[in-house]
Amino acid sequence: MITFFRRFFQSKIGIAVTLAFLGLIAFAFASADVSSTGTFGGVSGGDRVAVVGDKKISTSDLSRAASNAVDSMRQQNPTISTEEFIGQGGLQQVLDQLLEQTAISGFAEKYGLRAGTNLVNSEIMSIPVFRGADGNFDEDAYRQALAQRGLTDASVRDELRNGLLAKQILLPASYGATAPDKFAVQYASLLRETRSGAIALLPAPAFAPENDPTDPQLQEYYDENQADFIRPERRTIRYLSFDDSVVGDLATPTAEEVAARYEENSEAFAASEQRTVTQMIVSTQEAANAIRDRVNSGGSLAVAAREAGLQTAQIGPISQADYAAQISSSTVADAVFAAAEGTVAEPARSGLGFHVVLIDDVTSTAGKSLDQARAEITAALTEEKRQTAIADLSADIEEKVDSGIALSDIAQELGVDIATTRPVTGDGAVYEGQGETIPQVLGPALQTAFQMEEGKPQLAAIVPGQLFLVFEVGQITRSAVAPLADIRDRAIVGWKLSEGSSQARAAVDRIMERIKGGAAINAAVAAEDVTLPPIDSINMNREQLAQAGQQVPAPLALLFSMAEGTTKKLEGPRNAGWFVVRLDDIEAGTVAEGDPIFAQTKQQISSALQEEFGEQLRTAIKAEIGSETNEAAIEAVRKQLTGEQ
Incomplete structure (x- = not known):
C-alpha cells in the first residue's frame, strides 16, 4: 500500500x-x-x-x-x-x-x-x-x-x-x-542465464502449537499486532428513490396545445423530398451539355468523368435546402430538384463551375395534416409534461433537502418507503455480509455517503430526468482496532501462526547447519521430525522468470540473486512460514549486440x-x-x- x-x-x-x-x-x-x-x-x-x-x-x-x-x-x-x-x-x-x-x-x-x-x-x-x-x-x-x-x-x-x-x-x-554497451551486454546476458537448485518450504501451521495460548500470551500478541486487527469504517445508509411514477396521471394535452405545436413545427409536418445524386463539375457550358447528352443517351457519368480526367462525388440523401447550402448555389439546386429520377439535370453554374448531376434516387415523404399528426404530437407533449413535472418535483425535493427537511418528511410527501442498509464499507460491501453488497441504486452515491455527516440528506440524480435518490448517513462506526474479546478466535489463530513461524525458523536454522556440514538439502530437511511439503527442484532461466511480471515469488527472486553453491533462508509473509533456498549451479548466458534483448535491456538500464x-x-x-x-x-x-x- x-x-x-x-x-x-x-x-x-x-x-x-x-x-x-x-x-x-x-x-x-x-x-x-x-x-x-x-x-x-x-x-x-x-x-x-x-x-x-x-x-x-x-x-x-x-x-x-x-x-x-x-x-x-x-x-x-x-x-x-x-x-x-x-x-x-x-x-x-x-x-x-x-x-x-x-x-x-x-x-x-x-x-x-x-x-x-x-x-x-x-x-x-x-x-x-x-x-x-x-x-x-x-x-x-x-x-x-x-x-x-x-x-x-x-x-x-x-x-x-x-x-x-x-x-x-x-x-x-x-x-x-x-548505459554503456558493454554494461548492457553484461546485464542482457543475465536474462539467458540458467539456474538450478531447490526450494524447501517449512509452513508455520506444521510447527504451530496445538494448545491455545494463555490469556497473558494472547494479550501480549494482540498488543504487539494491533495493526492487523483494524476494522474499516462502516456506515448505514438510509435512502429512498423515486421516478416519474410519483407524479401520477397528468392532464391530457388540449386540442389548442396540439394545434399550437403543429403550427410551430409546420415544416416538420410538410411534404418533403430527398435526393441522392452523383455529380461532377466541369469548367464550360459546352462540356457540361455534351456530358449530359451522352449520359441521357445511355452513357456512364463515371466513364465520362474518367475520360475527362475528373472525378464524381455522390451526395445524399439530402434535401433541396441542404444541397443548396452545401454547394452555395440555389440555381443548381433548383435544376437538380426539377429533374426526373435517372436523368441528368440541366447543367447550372455555381462558384466552382458547371454542375453535371445524375439523379440516382428520389425519396418523397408525404406531409401530415393536423389530424394525422395529432397522436404523435399528443405523445410528445405528454412526455414533455411528465419530464417537466419530475424536474419540478426533483427541484422541490432538492430545495427541501437544502433547507434541512428530514428524510422521513420527504418520504411521506412522495408516498414511498425509506430503506436502510446494514453497515457497509467504503467499497460497497456489507460488513461481515459474506459477499453481500449494497443495492445497485446506491452505487453512484456511495463515495459521497462516506464523506457526509450523519442525518443530512442529499439528492442525487441516478438516471438524469428519470430516477432520483434521496439518502443520508445513519450510524457511523469509525475505523478502530477491534476489541480482543470480539476477535479472540482470530487472534488465537494469529498467535498459533506466529508461534509456528518462530518454530519454523528454528527448524530452518537446524537445516542450514546440516547443509553447512555437508548434507544435501533433501536429507537436511528430512531430518526434521515434522511432515513437510515436498522440496521443489528448480531449473529455469531469467527469461522464464520475467514471464511472471512483477509477481515473481520471493523464493525464486532470492534464488536468482544468490551466489552459486550457497544456501539461504527466507521468511514468508504474514507468519506463513520459512523457506530454505539452495542454488547448486549457474549456467551463464550469452547475448550479441544485435540480439533484440540487448536493446531492450540497454533502455531499461538507462532508465534505471x-x-x-x-x-x-x-x-x-x-x-x-x-x-x-x-x-x-x-x-x-x-x-x-x-x-x-
Missing part, C-alpha cells in the same frame, strides 16, 4: 492536480529517505514538526498533507482509513516527502533558481480540472476545486512553484543518461541510471540543506489524526 502511495501521491493537491504538473518529475519522488541530522535549531516549537534549512514545516502542514493523501488513496482503496494509513507508515511517508520537497525548494532558492508568477499561472491554466465547459481556464472551477480539497490559492501556488523548481533541478541531472542520478542528487541536496524533526510534534499530529487522546 505504501509503495503505491509513494509512487502515486507527491503533493498536497492530490491526484486531480499532481498528475497535471508533476508527471515529468514523478520518477524524482519515487523513493526517498530523510535523515534527521539533529544539528539545526528552531524545531522545538510545539507548532512545527520539522525545520529544513531555514524553512519550517508546521503541524498543520503535515496534518493537511496526510488527510489529503488518505482522501486521494480512497479513490483506489475506498475502505482505507486514516488509522490504517498511519499504521502502515503513511504519516512518515508524507513527512519524508514534505522534507524532501522543502529541501529541493530551499536548494533552488539558494542557487538563484526561480519560478515566477507568470510561469505558475501558466501551469494553473493548463490543469484540466480547472477548465470550464469551453475548454478554457475557469476561475470558478478553480476556486471550487480548491474548496473541495480544502486548499487555498497560496498553498496550490506553493506546490506548483516547488514542482517547477524540482523540474529545473532534477531533470537535467538525469536527462540523457545512457536516470532514476539513480536523480536519487543521488536528492540525497546530496537533503544533506546540504539539512533537516531536523520534532518527534513530539509528529506524535501529536498522529494522535490528532487518529482521534487518540
Whole structure:
C-alpha cells in the first residue's frame, strides 16, 4: 500500500492536480529517505514538526498533507482509513516527502533558481480540472476545486512553484543518461542465464502449537499486532428513490396545445423530398451539355468523368435546402430538384463551375395534416409534461433537502418507503455480509455517503430526468482496532501462526547447519521430525522468470540473486512460514549486440541510471540543506489524526 502511495501521491493537491504538473518529475519522488541530522535549531516549537534549512514545516502542514493523501488513496482503496494509513507508515511517508520537497525548494532558492508568477499561472491554466465547459481556464472551477480539497490559492501556488523548481533541478541531472554497451551486454546476458537448485518450504501451521495460548500470551500478541486487527469504517445508509411514477396521471394535452405545436413545427409536418445524386463539375457550358447528352443517351457519368480526367462525388440523401447550402448555389439546386429520377439535370453554374448531376434516387415523404399528426404530437407533449413535472418535483425535493427537511418528511410527501442498509464499507460491501453488497441504486452515491455527516440528506440524480435518490448517513462506526474479546478466535489463530513461524525458523536454522556440514538439502530437511511439503527442484532461466511480471515469488527472486553453491533462508509473509533456498549451479548466458534483448535491456538500464542520478542528487541536496524533526510534534499530529487522546 505504501509503495503505491509513494509512487502515486507527491503533493498536497492530490491526484486531480499532481498528475497535471508533476508527471515529468514523478520518477524524482519515487523513493526517498530523510535523515534527521539533529544539528539545526528552531524545531522545538510545539507548532512545527520539522525545520529544513531555514524553512519550517508546521503541524498543520503535515496534518493537511496526510488527510489529503488518505482522501486521494480512497479513490483506489475506498475502505482505507486514516488509522490504517498511519499504521502502515503513511504519516512518515508524507513527512519524508514534505522534507524532501522543502529541501529541493530551499536548494533552488539558494542557487538563484526561480519560478515566477507568470510561469505558475501558466501551469494553473493548463490543469484540466480547472477548465470550464469551453475548454478554457475557469476561475470558478478553480476556486471550487480548491474548496473541495480544502486548499487555498497560496498553498496550490506553493506546490506548483516547488514542482517547477524540482523540474529545473532534477531533470537535467538525469536527462540523457545512457548505459554503456558493454554494461548492457553484461546485464542482457543475465536474462539467458540458467539456474538450478531447490526450494524447501517449512509452513508455520506444521510447527504451530496445538494448545491455545494463555490469556497473558494472547494479550501480549494482540498488543504487539494491533495493526492487523483494524476494522474499516462502516456506515448505514438510509435512502429512498423515486421516478416519474410519483407524479401520477397528468392532464391530457388540449386540442389548442396540439394545434399550437403543429403550427410551430409546420415544416416538420410538410411534404418533403430527398435526393441522392452523383455529380461532377466541369469548367464550360459546352462540356457540361455534351456530358449530359451522352449520359441521357445511355452513357456512364463515371466513364465520362474518367475520360475527362475528373472525378464524381455522390451526395445524399439530402434535401433541396441542404444541397443548396452545401454547394452555395440555389440555381443548381433548383435544376437538380426539377429533374426526373435517372436523368441528368440541366447543367447550372455555381462558384466552382458547371454542375453535371445524375439523379440516382428520389425519396418523397408525404406531409401530415393536423389530424394525422395529432397522436404523435399528443405523445410528445405528454412526455414533455411528465419530464417537466419530475424536474419540478426533483427541484422541490432538492430545495427541501437544502433547507434541512428530514428524510422521513420527504418520504411521506412522495408516498414511498425509506430503506436502510446494514453497515457497509467504503467499497460497497456489507460488513461481515459474506459477499453481500449494497443495492445497485446506491452505487453512484456511495463515495459521497462516506464523506457526509450523519442525518443530512442529499439528492442525487441516478438516471438524469428519470430516477432520483434521496439518502443520508445513519450510524457511523469509525475505523478502530477491534476489541480482543470480539476477535479472540482470530487472534488465537494469529498467535498459533506466529508461534509456528518462530518454530519454523528454528527448524530452518537446524537445516542450514546440516547443509553447512555437508548434507544435501533433501536429507537436511528430512531430518526434521515434522511432515513437510515436498522440496521443489528448480531449473529455469531469467527469461522464464520475467514471464511472471512483477509477481515473481520471493523464493525464486532470492534464488536468482544468490551466489552459486550457497544456501539461504527466507521468511514468508504474514507468519506463513520459512523457506530454505539452495542454488547448486549457474549456467551463464550469452547475448550479441544485435540480439533484440540487448536493446531492450540497454533502455531499461538507462532508465534505471536516470532514476539513480536523480536519487543521488536528492540525497546530496537533503544533506546540504539539512533537516531536523520534532518527534513530539509528529506524535501529536498522529494522535490528532487518529482521534487518540
